[in-house]
Every structure is written in structure tokens, then in C-alpha cells.
Amino acid sequence: MHKYKxxxxxxxxxxxxxxxxxxxxxxxxxxPQSILLGLIAFLVTLWTNEVxxxxxxxxxxxxxFPSFDILTTKATTVNYSHPIIYLFLGGFLLAIAxxxxxxxxxxxxxxxGLFPNTPRGMIxxxxxxxxxxxxxxxxxxxxxxxxxxxxxxTDDIKLKMRFALAIAYGANVGGIMTPIxxxxxxxxxxxxxxxxxxMIPFFQWIWMVFPLVIVMFIVVSxxxxxxxxxxxxxxxxxxxxxxxxxxxxxxxxxxxIALLLINAPMKPFWAGLGxxxxxxxxxxxxxxxxxxxxxxEWKEDAHKVPYQIMFLFGxxxxxxxxFGATGLADAVAAYLLVMTDLPPILLLLAVAxxxxxxxxxxxxxxxxxxxxxxxxxxxxxxxxxxxLFMMVATVCASYAFMLPIATAPNAIAMSSGAVHVxxxxxxxxxxxxxxxxxxxxxxxxxxxxxx
Numbered sequence: 001m002h003k004y005k006x007x008x009x010x011x012x013x014x015x016x017x018x019x020x021x022x023x024x025x026x027x028x029x030x031x032p033q034s035i036l037l038g039l040i041a042f043l044v045t046l047w048t049n050e051v052x053x054x055x056x057x058x059x060x061x062x063x064x065f066p067s068f069d070i071l072t073t074k075a076t077t078v079n080y081s082h083p084i085i086y087l088f089l090g091g092f093l094l095a096i097a098x099x100x101x102x103x104x105x106x107x108x109x110x111x112x113g114l115f116p117n118t119p120r121g122m123i124x125x126x127x128x129x130x131x132x133x134x135x136x137x138x139x140x141x142x143x144x145x146x147x148x149x150x151x152x153x154t155d156d157i158k159l160k161m162r163f164a165l166a167i168a169y170g171a172n173v174g175g176i177m178t179p180i181x182x183x184x185x186x187x188x189x190x191x192x193x194x195x196x197x198x199m200i201p202f203f204q205w206i207w208m209v210f211p212l213v214i215v216m217f218i219v220v221s222x223x224x225x226x227x228x229x230x231x232x233x234x235x236x237x238x239x240x241x242x243x244x245x246x247x248x249x250x251x252x253x254x255x256x257i258a259l260l261l262i263n264a265p266m267k268p269f270w271a272g273l274g275x276x277x278x279x280x281x282x283x284x285x286x287x288x289x290x291x292x293x294x295x296x297e298w299k300e301d302a303h304k305v306p307y308q309i310m311f312l313f314g315x316x317x318x319x320x321x322x323f324g325a326t327g328l329a330d331a332v333a334a335y336l337l338v339m340t341d342l343p344p345i346l347l348l349l350a351v352a353x354x355x356x357x358x359x360x361x362x363x364x365x366x367x368x369x370x371x372x373x374x375x376x377x378x379x380x381x382x383x384x385x386x387x388l389f390m391m392v393a394t395v396c397a398s399y400a401f402m403l404p405i406a407t408a409p410n411a412i413a414m415s416s417g418a419v420h421v422x423x424x425x426x427x428x429x430x431x432x433x434x435x436x437x438x439x440x441x442x443x444x445x446x447x448x449x450x451x
Contacts, residue, residue, distance in 0.1 A: 007051050010049045010051035011046070011051055011052075013045065013049070014042050014045035014046050014049070014051070015042060017041050017042065017045050018038040018039060018041045018042030018045070019038060020041075021037050021038045021040075021041035022034050022035060022037065022038030022041075025037045025038065029328065029331055030326075030327070030331075032068075032069065032070065032326045033326050033327065033328040033331060035068050035070065036068075036070055036322050036323070036326050036328055037328070039061075039064050039065070039068065039070070040319060040366075040370060042064075043057060043060060043061070043064075043315070043319075043366070044366050046060075047366055053308065054308045054309075054311075054312060055307060055308030055311045055312075057315075058308060058311035058312040058314065058315040059311055059314075059315070060315075061076055061314075061315050061318040061319065061322075062076050062077055062080075062318075065318065065322060070322050070325070070326060071318065071321060071322055071325055075321065075325070076318050076321075079314050079315075079317035079318040079321055080310075080311065080313075080314030080317075080318075081314075082190050082193075082313065082314070082317050083190075083193065083276070083278040084186045084187075084189050084190040084193065084278060084313065084317075085186075085190075085310050085313050085314065086278050086279075086281075086282045087179075087180060087186065087189075087277060087278035087281045087282065088180060088183075088186055088309070088310065088313065089281075089282060089285060089305065089310065090278070090280075090281030090282035090283065090284055090285035090286070091136075091180035091281050091285065092138065092285070092305055092306065093284075093285025093286065093288055093296065093305070094136070094249075094252070094253070094256070094281075094284055094285050094288065095136065095137040095138060096288075096296060096301055096304050096305070097249050097252075097288045097295045097296055098136065098137060098249055098253075099137070100295060100296065100301065101243075101245045101246045101248075101249050101295065102246070103246045103249050103250065104133055104137065104142075105240070106240050106242065106246065107129070107132070107133060109240055112125045112126070112129060113125075114128075115128075118230055119154075119159055119162070119225065119228040119229060119230075120221075120225040120228055120230070122153060122154075122163060122166075123162055123163065123166045123221050123224050123225045123228070124221040124225070126146070126149075126150055126163055126166040126167050126170060127166045127167075127169065127170035127173070127217055127220050127221045127224070128170065128217055128221075129146060129167075129170065130142055130143065130146055130166070130167040130168075130169075130170030130171040130174060130409075131170040131171065131173050131174025131177070131213065131217055132174055132177075133146070133171075133174070134170070134171040134174040134175045134177075134181055134182070134409075135174050135175070135177035135178045135181050136178070136181075136253070138175075138180075138181070138182065138306075138309075139171035139172060139174070139175035139181060139182050139398075139407070139408065139409050140171075140408040140409065140412070142167075142171045142174075142409075143167055143168055143171045143408070143409040143412045143413070144412060146167045146171075147164060147167055147168075147412060147413065147416050150163035150164050150166065150167050150418075151163070151164065151416060151418060157418070159228065160418040161418045161419050161420075161423055162224045162225070162228065163418075164413045164416050164418040164419050165224055165413055165419060165423070165424070165427060166220070166221070166224050167409070167413065168407075168409040168410055168412060168413035168419075169220045169224070169401055169409070169427075169431065170217065170220060171409040172398055172399060172400075172401065172407050172409050172410070173213055173216040173217055173220060173399070174213060174217075175398050175409075176209050176212075176213065176394075176395050176398050176399075177206060177209055177210070177213050178202070178205065178206060179200075179202060179205050179277075180281065182364075182398050182407075183309065183312065183313065183316075183364070183365040184364050184365060184368040184394050184397040184398055185205075185394060185398075186313060187313065187316050187317070187320075187365060187368050187369055187372065187394070188368070188372060188390060188391065188394040190313070190316075190317050190320075191317070191320050191372045191373065191376070191390070192387070192390070194317070194320070194321070195376060197386065197387060198387070200387070200391075200451075201263075201272070201277075202260045202263075202277055203260060204450070208391075208446070208447055208450060209395070211442055211446065212395070212438055212439060212442050215438050215442075216399070216431075216434070216435060216438065219431065219434045219438075220431060223427055223430055223431060223434075224427060245295055248292075248293050248295060249288075249293075249295060252284060252287065252288070252293065255284075256280070256281075256284050259275075259280060260277070260280065263275050263277070263280065312365055313365075315366075315369070316365055316366065316368070316369030317369070319366075319369045319370060320369050320370075320372060320373045323370070323373040323374065324373055329373040329374050329376065329377040330377045330381075332374045332377070333374055333377035333378040333381055334381075336374070336378050337378060337381060337382060339378075340378065340382035340384060344384065344444070345440065345444050347384070347389075348388075348389070348392055348440045348443055348444060349436070349440050351375065351389055351392055351393055351396075352392055352393075352396045352436045352439050352440050353436055355367070355368075355371060355392075355393045355396040355397055356396045356397075356399060356400055356432055356435065356436055357400075357432065359396070359397050359400040359406050359407075360400050360402050360403045360406045360432075364397040364398060364400065364406060364407055365397075367397060368393065368394055368397045371393055372390055372393060372394070375389050375390050375393050376390060385448065385451060387451045388443060388447055388448055388451045391443070391447065391451070392439060392440070392443050392447075395439055396435070396436070396439060399431075399432070399435035399436075399439065400428075400432065401424070401427065401428035401429075401431040401432055401435070402424060402425050402428030402429055402432055403421070403424065403425070403428070404421065404424065410424065
């Protein structure tokens with residue numbers, strides 16, 4: 001009974017926060033815009049305190065938005081079948097196949113073997129392993145798969161903490177390497193599609209973020225390895241041979257990479273095939289059920305698909321749509337337009353700092369769903385590079401290292417018992433500042449020449 005009382009209290013708190021935000025917003029915005037802000041505050045609070053399952057909260061916009069005349073039921077539910085969601089579904093089916101065949105252990109073992117068996121070497125190798133795997137798996141899945149490896153490498157409590165953080169931070173860093181690595185990337189692609197913006201091809205994205213990812217791998221590893229003793233760590237080495245199913249999955253992944261390369265336009269030399277990347281990823285994911293692969297079984301593996309994350313995407317796209325439908329994005333943009341008088345590099349710095357530190361106290365997926373329509377509106381009204389600013393904001397939403405709530409990998413590292421909040425804050429504030437600096441630097445001098 002006590003458990004249910006706590007749940008009622010947390011739901012009541014979410015309603016109260018929503019009402020307070022609504023009342024405050026009425027002094028600045030119109031009634032529909034204030035209602036939307038109140039509903040978003042209510043949803044974000046429920047996402048944060050986890051009093052209801054993530055999937056349940058993510059479906060609430062279907063009930064709430066029509067009830068308060070924000071969007072019709074049809075206009076809301078259409079966001080839950082967005083093409084980007086099926087790109088994610090295809091990518092995750094492939095990730096399940098990688099996990100089921102234990103291919104991730106083979107990949108991680110190869111990467112771990114590249115570095116010396118010292119604490120510093122293990123930190124570098126764990127960061128790199130988590131980062132590279134999170135570019136093909138979700139960063140959440142990667143962290144869950146590798147965290148146990150990190151905890152059993154050593155019995156030293158302080159080293160366990162650094163190893164756990166290496167995996168969480170590596171997954172955060174590497175999650176942005178591909179569009180399917182982390183939810184905010186997919187939210188960006190969905191909003192770009194809705195706004196009729198030119199999409200960033202899969203391999204152009206990788207080419208753009210690769211320098212940032214490499215630099216941050218090095219920074220994370222150096223920060224976490226500072227002050228560790230230079231002693232040998234004995235890690236059991238086993239020769240792992242690929243079995244038939246692992247070879248099949250590797251072959252499919254190689255074919256996928258080749259197809260995405262051919263499909264991507266390389267102006268002015270190659271116009272690309274023009275195929276839907278969502279269709280390509282979904283097709284590859286579905287192939288895992290069919291001969292001659294036969295890796296996945298529906299009854300056995302379908303429940304592993306994170307449907308609640310797909311609902312979360314739908315909620316994010318619905319919030320973004322509601323921002324446009326109520327005019328809230330333009331209204332907020334009007335207040336922010338004064339910032340556009342700043343020099344471009346300072347404006348990038350302001351956006352990066354705002355998103356990075358705001359993400360620390362809320363879900364990065366929810367935040368980016370709210371902020372991208374606003375950034376789009378500000379950029380359009382000010383006549384600045386819209387894609388550049390939206391991409392900076394999206395990457396910064398994943399580069400938050402200070403608190404457990406900021407990203408799923410942070411939360412998993414915290415739940416391992418090896419990491420305390422003070423540890424995460426101490427290392428995280430340094431990495432937040434480093435992330436902001438390098439994102440702005442690379443955006444100003446590299447991305448701007450491409451976008």
C-alpha cells in the first residue's frame with residue numbers, strides 16, 4: 001500500500017508542476033501555448049521520476065493533445081508511424097542479431113586486445129569498445145552488454161569506478177557516430193524530414209562527426225586515466241573463432257555498409273541510388289528472420305525490440321509537431337532572436353552550453369524534441385545555418401556526462417554500484433566543458449564548410 005501512495009504522490013507532483021508551468025506561461029504566451037508547456041512539463045516529470053513505465057507515458061500525448069485541443073487524434077498518432085521509427089526498428093533488429101550471436105563479445109575482445117593490460121590501457125580500450133559498438137548498437141544496449149566486463153576486470157573499487165565510467169562515457173561519445181546510435185539523432189532526422197529540409201546522408205554524417213568522436217575518445221580516456229597506477233592487469237585471453245551465424249551477421253553488416261555507401265550521394269561525382277535509408281535498415285533487420293540467415297525467431301526475439309523507445313520517438317515527434325501547430329516554436333524563437341546578434345561562433349557556444357547543461361536534468365530525447373523546433377524557428381527567422389545549429393544541439397544532447405539522469409549510459413553506470421554521483425560530477429563537468437569546446441570548434445571550422 002505504501003508503494004501505491006508514493007506513486008500517487010509522484011503523479012500528483014507531476015500534475016502540480018504542469019499546472020505551475022501553465023500558470024507562469026500564461027503571462028507570456030497564449031492559452032494553447034501555455035497548455036502545451038504545462039503538458040510537456042507534466043510528461044517530462046513523469047519521464048524523469050519513472051512512476052509510470054516509459055512506454056505508458058510516451059503514449060499519453062495521444063490522449064492529452066486532442067483532449068486539450070492541441071492536435072487532433074489523427075495528427076498526433078501519425079507521428080507514431082514516422083519513417084525514422086522504422087529505421088530504428090531495422091537497426092535494432094540487426095543489433096539483436098549481433099547480441100544473440102555474441103558477435104559483440106568478439107568485437108570487444110579484439111578491441112581490448114589492442115591496448116596494454118594496464119589500468120590506463122583498459123580505460124582506453126573500454127572507452128573505444130563501448131564507443132565503436134554504440135555506433136551499431138544503441139548506446140543503452142552497448143552499456144548493458146559491456147558493464148559486466150568492466151566490473152570483473154579488477155577487484156580494485158576505484159578502478160571499477162573508472163572502468164564503468166569509461167564504458168558509459170564511451171557509449172555517449174560513440175552514440176553520435178551514426179544516425180541510429182542514439183535517439184536524439186533520429187529525432188533530428190525526423191524533424192528535418194517533417195520540415196522538408198535536405199537530409200544528411202548516412203556516411204556524410206559519419207564523416208562529419210568522426211573527428212569529434214576521435215578527439216572525445218582521447219579526452220575521456222585521458223581524464224579517466226589521470227592518476228591511475230601503472231600496474232599490470234591480468235585478463236584471461238581466449239582465442240575466439242567466428243561461428244557460422246556470426247559470419248552471417250558480419251556479412252550482412254558488410255553488405256549494409258556497402259549499400260549505404262552506394263546509396264549516399266557524393267556530389268558532384270555520384271548522385272546516389274536514392275533509396276530510403278529507413279527502408280534499407282528495416283529490410284536488413286527483417287532479413288535476419290529469413291533464409292538463408294535464420295538468425296532471429298519471432299516468438300523468441302520479437303519481445304527484445306524496445307517498443308517503448310519507439311513510442312518515445314512518437315511522443316517526441318508529436319511534441320515537435322505541437323510546437324509548430326500552436327505557434328509556440330515561433331513565439332519562443334521571437335524571444336531568442338536577440339541572441340542572433342552575437343557573432344556566429346558565440347551563438348554556437350550559447351546553444352551548445354544551453355543544451356548540454358539542460359540535458360543534465362532531463363531526458364535528452366525529451367529535451368531535443370522540444371528544442372529542435374525552437375532552434376529551427378530561430379534559425380529560419382534570423383537567416384542563419386539551420387542544419388548546423390540543429391546538429392550542434394543534437395550532438396550536445398548526447399554529450400552530457402555529469403548526472404545519471406542525463407543519458408541512459410550514465411544511469412546504467414550509476415546503477416552498477418561502482419559509481420557515485422560525486423564521481424560522475426567530478427569527471428563529468430570536465431568532459432561537458434571539453435565536449436562543448438570541441439563541438440563548437442569542429443562545427444565552426446568543419447561542419448560549416450559542408451552543411
